[in-house]
Amino acid sequence: MEFLYNLMIPIIKVAVVFAVTLLHVAYATYFERKVIGRMQCRIGPTEVGPYGLLQPFADMFKSLFKEDIIPAKADKAVFFIAPVIVLAPTMSSLSVIPFAEGFMIADVNVGMLFILACASLSVYGIILAGWSSNSKYAFFGGMRSAAQVISYEIAMGISLASVFLMAGSVRLDEIVKAQYEYTFSMYAPHLLIGFVVFLIAAFAETNRTPFDLPEAETELVAGYLTEYSGFRYALFFLSEYVAMFIMSSIITLCFLGGWTIPRFITDILPFLSYVPGILWFLSKVYFFMFFYYWIRATIPRYRFDQLMAIGWKILIPLSLLNLLIVAFVKRFVID
Amino acid sequence: MLPQLFFAYFAVMILGLALVVITRRNMVHAVVWMLLMFVHIGGLYLFLNAEFFAVIQVIVYAGAVLVMFLFVVLLLNLREEQGLPIFIRGVQGRVIIGLILLLTLVSAAGQASKGQGGRFSIDYIQRQTHIKVLGSVLFNDYVYPFLIMGFILFVPMVAVVVLAIRRSNGSS
CATH class of the missing domain: 1.20.120.1200 (NADH-ubiquinone/plastoquinone oxidoreductase chain 6, subunit NuoJ)
Incomplete structure (x- = not known):
């Protein structure tokens, strides 16, 4: 009986997190279209349901019923498995994110490193999708995307290393708890350079504007997605939005104090401490989701050499500098 | 089981x-x-x-x-x-060397024993977390081997950069 109980709790947690995340993806697309519509003086989707609220489901059913086209000379096995290779690690990195105090699916000691490992696995899906399509544009898109993701992963990892150093742990819940002791209850003002580097690298990691080179329509059609259609395309789309959610969660947990709010606010307004932590967590996450859309509506795309120069010549040295400063401060000032 | x-x-x-x-x-x-x-x-x-x-x-x-x-x-x-029928033919020296290495490993496997415990018992590592223990051993007890390893890895990196620069100068 106890065995069953121990088995059921994680399964229920997984079901809840997956259901919420998939619903999040549906409404993240709606949110994006509304926000970008308003920024471009349009009103976005309005037709399906009240205020266009059912539009994501209309899109989902459309892509489910679309014809699944496979290029004649594609490497079928790899073509089929590529979207899965992208989606599976992305979804599994949700399992170590603490959404509120004590609520995470898997309580592992390596926490944040597990997410980095998952991120490095999903690169394969992109390269293989580009290669197996047997098309020039898809191949170029895949190569570009892989080069971009690998380059920005370095800057991301080093800027996160400064967070690990400050918190003395790679567990995400302990990082949040360690942050609570500092002024403002968040690392963002203390690790400002690391925060900015991570923020920029997060855009590049998820292939969003201004780093959406792999999908540059004018030169590469749709990059590695060119030959995908119907539900396989939807899988890539899904994993992009889940990855955005994960990146926003990491920023929230590592730099903005996760499910806590700054202590000086609860000192002034004590009733706010009764608000459940998940609300603070989600409001911070959705602020960053909004930030993603805001940037997309504002900034034009970089050229590929500019993108590589930003990654290797600016972000990586900056993150190393940040790590050095944090190491010295931690050793000689805090301890 | x-x-x-x-x-x-x-x-x-x-x-x-x-x-x-x-x-x-x-x-x-x-x-x-x-x-x-x-x-x-x-x-x-x-x-x-x-x-x-x-x-x-x-x-x-x-x-x-x-x-x-x-x-x-x-x-x-x-x-x-x-499309080629087979890449490499015949028995090669490297295959024999590989087999000898495998044989050595297999014959040594019986003599394997648990390392010296010292203060790094399973309980201690679980309490301190794996990363902390590894870091303290690596950066305190074995800091010179670690630095030498880093230097060894740094040399080929410099070599690659030098080669790449020479190549790009030659072509232009």
Whole structure:
């Protein structure tokens, strides 16, 4: 009986997190279209349901019923498995994110490193999708995307290393708890350079504007997605939005104090401490989701050499500098 | 019983996948199978309670080294070579050397013993977390070997940059 109980709790947690995340993806697309519509003086989707609220489901059913086209000379096995290779690690990195105090699916000691490992696995899906399509544009898109993701992963990892150093742990819940002791209850003002580097690298990691080179329509059609259609395309789309959610969660947990709010606010307004932590967590996450859309509506795309120069010549040295400063401060000032 | 089953699964899968990797004719397929093998090796580390090594195995080998393999395979463009009947013929010296090494390993396996315990008992490591213990040993007790390793890795990096610069000067 106890065995069953121990088995059921994680399964229920997984079901809840997956259901919420998939619903999040549906409404993240709606949110994006509304926000970008308003920024471009349009009103976005309005037709399906009240205020266009059912539009994501209309899109989902459309892509489910679309014809699944496979290029004649594609490497079928790899073509089929590529979207899965992208989606599976992305979804599994949700399992170590603490959404509120004590609520995470898997309580592992390596926490944040597990997410980095998952991120490095999903690169394969992109390269293989580009290669197996047997098309020039898809191949170029895949190569570009892989080069971009690998380059920005370095800057991301080093800027996160400064967070690990400050918190003395790679567990995400302990990082949040360690942050609570500092002024403002968040690392963002203390690790400002690391925060900015991570923020920029997060855009590049998820292939969003201004780093959406792999999908540059004018030169590469749709990059590695060119030959995908119907539900396989939807899988890539899904994993992009889940990855955005994960990146926003990491920023929230590592730099903005996760499910806590700054202590000086609860000192002034004590009733706010009764608000459940998940609300603070989600409001911070959705602020960053909004930030993603805001940037997309504002900034034009970089050229590929500019993108590589930003990654290797600016972000990586900056993150190393940040790590050095944090190491010295931690050793000689805090301890 | 359950631990043995887990170990058996990982051992059989790692060896089987290694065989699959070296028998693939399509190099890209070989790389994908190798990715699966690396993830299984990570699983084996996890089974040994070495969670940090499990994650590093995936980040470094699967995430960095194998991506480089994949890039090289894609750049070489081996479409014609796939049609060749067989790549290498006959018994070669390296095969014999490999077999001798394997024999040495197998014959030494019986003499393996548990390392010296000291203060690093399983209980101690679990209390301190794996990463902290590893870091304190690596950066306190073995700091000079660590620095020398870093220097050894730094030399080829400089060499690659020098070679690349010379190549680009020659062509222009």
